[in-house]
Amino acid sequence: MYVESVVRWGAWSILLYFGLVVSAGGCPPRCVCQPEAKVICSGKHLNSVPEGFSSNVRCLDISHNKIKTVGRRQFSGLLQLQELDLSDNIISMIEVEAFQGLQNLRMLRIKNNRLKIIPVGVFSGLFSLRFLDLSQNEILVFLDYTFKEMVNLQTLEAGENDLVFISQRAFFGLQNLQELNLDRSNLTFIPTEALSQLQSLTCLRILRLTISTLPNNAFRRLHRLRSLLIANWPALDTIASSSLIGLNLTSLVISSCNLSVVPYSALRHLVYLRFLDLSYNPITVIQGNLLGDLLRLQELHLAGGSLLRIEPGAFRGLAYFRLLNVTSNQLTTLEESVFHSVGNLQVLRLDGNPLACDCRLLWVVRRRVRLNFEGHQPTCSSPDAVRQREFRDFSDKDLPTLFTCRPPHIMDRRSQEARVEEGTTVLFSCKADGDPFPFITWISSHKNVVSPTGRIRVLPNGTLEVRFAQVQDSGTYQCLAGNAAGNDSLAVKLYVKGLPHNRTISFFSEEGWVEPSNTQAVNSSAQMAKPYPFDAKTLIIATTMGFLSFLSSVAICFVFMFLWSQSKGQIKHTATIDFVPRSSMSGGGDGGDGGRFTMKLI
Known part of the structure; x- marks a missing residue:
């Protein structure tokens, strides 16, 4: 009875549906x-x-x-x-x-x-x-x-x-x-004016363009924009410092472009940014202390790039930072000092990098259970004892013996003291050994870090160069060799005497102080002994040119005088002058007999 009722009701429903369709x-x-x-x-x-x-x-x-x-x-x-x-x-x-x-x-x-x-x-x-x-x-x-x-x-x-x-x-x-x-699309520029009409826009995706530069004020008036995706712009290598000005983004993707550096200036004002993706760009380094303005940043993705290093303090000040994805780069290590607090870090993608498993990565291995590698375990590429081993394969008792570093040691510790005259160029060497290879830093006599550029600079091999030394350069310079295991230092002294016109070069090598050869000194003395700045030939040529210039000026004056005299009509060619000579015996009064002479005018 119940089944019959259901069938009957279904039949009436179908008829009713088709009836409505036909009627409509x-x-x-x-x-x-x-x-x-x-x-x-x-x-x-x-x-x-x-x-x-x-x-x-x-x-x-x-x-x-x-x-x-x-x-x-x-x-x-x-x-x-x-x-x-x-x-x-x-x-x-x-x-x-x-x-x-x-x-x-x-x-x-x-x-x-x-x-x-x-x-x-x-x-x-x-x-x-x-x-x-x-x-x-x-x-x-x-x-x-x-x-x-x-x-x-x-x-x-x-x-x-x-x-x-x-x-x-x-x-x-x-x-x-x-x-x-x-x-x-085939757009060759950002349609800034058209986009500015979209006052409520929150998400903008611009993919696969051939634009090489993101100009200043590219997205003005888009105050509600929260997500911006720029991807697959193979020619994009420049992002102007004010290109993102006025935006309050929470998510920014600039991936698969041609950026060689992180656009720090353009990012600085994005204080609400939480998600940043710069993947698949040829970026080689994340510099220290330049992302601190991104106070709310939680995730950074830089996968598939050319990263060689992430400098200490790179994420300093980022208290909410919890995810770092740097998979498939060229990193050999990732030091703990990179982060504001490793306790906040939850997800870390290090796989696909040639990691050197030493003391610098010990902090990662110790957190291998708590950290989320998203199913991709980091793998050691060196040293040979741990090559191809994944982090999860190590036991706690292995860590103190395998993940080690050798502190730096400055090899030549002989005293280096230079006493030179003003204008001299001086080189101080500083070579160190350690594992990992130590980084050389020089501290000037004024307690400042010496940069790789300038008159006083650090050469790529760690040598300190003081070019054209001045009296104020005198003092003690300190070489610091440091790595993750410690530091070593060496002090050198420079005394500069204020005597001008000396341009010798001396430097300290493994054999001691090296002075210029006698031949160079003789040549230098001969050059300084020259009494005149020009030779005889130069003086003759200069005199001849000056004389010719003088004659040309005189000739031009005579020509003008002749033309002027011709324009005055009939002119007398002689002049008669009467004169009375002054008495030579008195200071005044009448003179002697007068005289006259005639002068011919040309």
């Missing part, structure tokens, strides 16, 4: 009408949009057909439609107001078609749309006001098109857009 309009040929007002016309070899849909259809799938054109008001009457899928057709034209009347449409997919341009007005009437997928088309340009009526759109997928230009007001009206994907 029916199901188009070659389409499948499912419960909950869902119509499937996918993969039916349709050449045009079918007709005869029920007015209560909510989900319509016309994907994987051969539709070429979507006409004006093609879907009028489908007032309840919420989802429309036109993907994987060969649509090359969508007429203006094609979707007019779909006032309840929330999701529209036009993925993988042949659209080259979208006329303004195509999306007219789609006030309720939340999701739009235009990816994998051939769209060349987004024109002004293309999306202006889509005030409730939240996600726009526009990747894998042939975009060469995005007009400044293309995104005008997308006041609620939260996610934008611009994967793979």
Whole structure:
């Protein structure tokens, strides 16, 4: 009796459903009408949009057909439609107001078609749309006001098109857009002005571009942006210091680019950043004490790069730091001093690096049970005694004998004291041995660390060079050789006498102090003995040139005087001068007899 009732009720339900469908309009040929007002016309070899849909259809799938054109008001009457899928057709034209009347449409997919341009007005009437997928088309340009009526759109997928230009007001009206994907295009610059229209954007993905520089203010006005993904830009090697200014990011990915250094200046103001991924860039070093402004940073991924070292203090000040992923790099070690607190570290990916298992990695091995290696155990590459052994293979009793270091030792400890005259260049050597190989640091007489550049510098082999020594350089210099096992030091002294014009070079080697040869000294003395800065030939040439210049000036003056005299008309060529000679015996009064003479004028 119960079974009969169930069957009867099921039959009435089916009849009622089909009755409603028929009364509402029916199901188009070659389409499948499912419960909950869902119509499937996918993969039916349709050449045009079918007709005869029920007015209560909510989900319509016309994907994987051969539709070429979507006409004006093609879907009028489908007032309840919420989802429309036109993907994987060969649509090359969508007429203006094609979707007019779909006032309840929330999701529209036009993925993988042949659209080259979208006329303004195509999306007219789609006030309720939340999701739009235009990816994998051939769209060349987004024109002004293309999306202006889509005030409730939240996600726009526009990747894998042939975009060469995005007009400044293309995104005008997308006041609620939260996610934008611009994967793979032919853009040659960041569409900064267009992006600035997206005041509510929280997630931006820009992939596979050929831009080489991220300019200053590239993403201005995007104050709500929280996630920025830049990936697969093989030419990107420069990130301007103010390129990310104004952003309050919590997640930043700049991967598979051509960055050779961590963009410290561009990152400095991102105080809310929690996730940073710089993987697959040829970055060789993470420098110390330059990431401290990223107070909330929790994760750093730098996998597949060219990392050679992470300097002590690299993550100092990062109290919330819990995950470091540096897999597949060229690291030989990772010292405990790199971190603010190793107690906060939860996940560590060190696999794929040529690790030297010595005392520097002892802190990692001791935490091998508590640390999460995500299923990828670090493996020793050296020394030979532990080669190819994974960290989990070591027992606690093995650690003190296997993970060891040899403190540094300065090999030549002979006294080095230089007394030189001002202007001399002096070299102090400092060679050390140890395991791992010690790092050489010089402390100046003024208690400052000597840098590799400048007049006083440290050479690559650890030698201290004082070029053109000055009196104020006098004092004691200290060589420090250090590694993870300890330090060794050696002091040298320099005395500089204030005598000018001396340019000799002396240095300390394994054989002692080396002075310049006698030949060099004689040549230097001969050069300084020259009384004149010019030789005789130079003086003769200079005198001749000056004399010729003087004659030329005199000739020009005579020519001007001649031309001036000719312009004055008839001129007397003689002049008669009367004179009275002054008496030589008196200071005044009358003189003697007068005289006259005539002078010829030229």
